[in-house]
Amino acid sequence: GQNIDQPTEMTATEGAIVQINCTYQTSGFNGLFWYQQHAGEAPTFLSYNVLDGLEEKGRFSSFLSRSKGYSYLLLKELQMKDSASYLCASMDSNYQLIWGAGTKLIIKP
Amino acid sequence: GAVVSQHPSWVICKSGTSVKIECRSLDFQATTMFWYRQFPKQSLMLMATSNEGSKATYEQGVEKDKFLINHASLTLSTLTVTSAHPEDSSFYICSAREGGDTYEQYFGPGTRLTVT
Numbered sequence: 001g002q003n004i005d006q007p008t009e010m011t012a013t014e015g016a017i018v019q020i021n022c023t024y025q026t027s028g029f030n031g032l033f034w035y036q037q038h039a040g041e042a043p044t045f046l047s048y049n050v051l052d053g054l055e056e057k058g059r060f061s062s063f064l065s066r067s068k069g070y071s072y073l074l075l076k077e078l079q080m081k082d083s084a085s086y087l088c089a090s091m092d093s094n095y096q097l098i099w100g101a102g103t104k105l106i107i108k109p
Numbered sequence: 110g111a112v113v114s115q116h117p118s119w120v121i122c123k124s125g126t127s128v129k130i131e132c133r134s135l136d137f138q139a140t141t142m143f144w145y146r147q148f149p150k151q152s153l154m155l156m157a158t159s160n161e162g163s164k165a166t167y168e169q170g171v172e173k174d175k176f177l178i179n180h181a182s183l184t185l186s187t188l189t190v191t192s193a194h195p196e197d198s199s200f201y202i203c204s205a206r207e208g209g210d211t212y213e214q215y216f217g218p219g220t221r222l223t224v225t
Contacts, residue, residue: 031212042202042216043153087152091212097143101152 002026004100006088011106012078020073020086020103028093032064032071035087037102043087046073075105083107112136113205115217122193122224129189130220132203137215138183140208144176147200147219159186193224 003025012018024032031050035043049055049064049071061074073086085102092098112135122128132142141160145153157173159165159180167173177189186205190197200221204214 033213035216040200040219040221042219044216045213048213095212096155096158097214099153099155 002090002092002098004088004090004098006086006100006103008101009104009106011108012075014078014080014107014109016078017074017076018078018105020075020088020105022071022073022088022100024069024071024088024090024098024100026090026092026098029066030091030093030095032062033089033091033097034062034071034073035089037085037087039084046086078107080107080109111207111213111215113139113203113215113217115203115220117220118218119221120223122222124194124224125192127189127191128193128222129187130201130203130222132186132188132205132217134184134205134215137205137207139186139205140183141206142180142186143204143206143214144178144186144188145202145204147202153202156188190222193222195224198222198224 006022034046037043047062054063059076064071085104087102088100089097114133116131144156147153155168156171157165157167157178159178161180161183165178180186200219202219203217206214
C-alpha cells in the first residue's frame, strides 16, 4: 500500500532549527514535495526533491534519500510566522500526490 | 506567476441545495486540475482529478453524481456539490498543474462550505 508518515506535532523555539522527518512508501516514485499550510489557508509550495541530496532555499532546506524512502525539511532561524502545518507528499508512478497527514509546528518565543 | 484563484472563498447554503465552486488558473494553462477536501485538523483528501476536455477521475468513495466536476477549458474547472448535506461542510481546495515536465501543483486559496 501507499503510506506517508510524519510526526503529528513538533514544538521549537524562535531562532532555533527544527527538522521535520517524512518516510514514504508509494507505488513508484516521481519526487517528494513539501508544502506549508497555515490554519484556514491552502497549502503553499516549499520544495521538490527527485534526486538524492540536500536542496537549500533560504532558511528552508529539504533532503531526500530514495534508497531509504526518507526526506526531511529543515527550517533555520525560526520565526513566529513559521508556525504552520508542514505537509509531505510523494508523487507516485501515476504522477499523483500521496499526502501525509501533516506536521503541526508550534514556535514558542 | 502560477496563480490559482477560487470563487467563492466561503459559502453557506441550506441542505438540499447545490453549490458551484470555480477554480481558475490565472497566468498559465492547466492541463490537469485537482479537487481536494480537507476536514479540520486532517490532511488533504483528493476527491478527483480532471484533465481539460475529458471526464474527471474520481477517487474511491467519492460520489461522482454528487460532486460534479467540469474542466471545460485550460483555465477553468468547476466543482458542483449537489443536494448538499451538513456532512458536506468542509474546506474545498483546488490545485492546478501546468503539465509537460512540471509536476508542481499550485493551490487555490480554498472555499469553506457550510451546509445548514
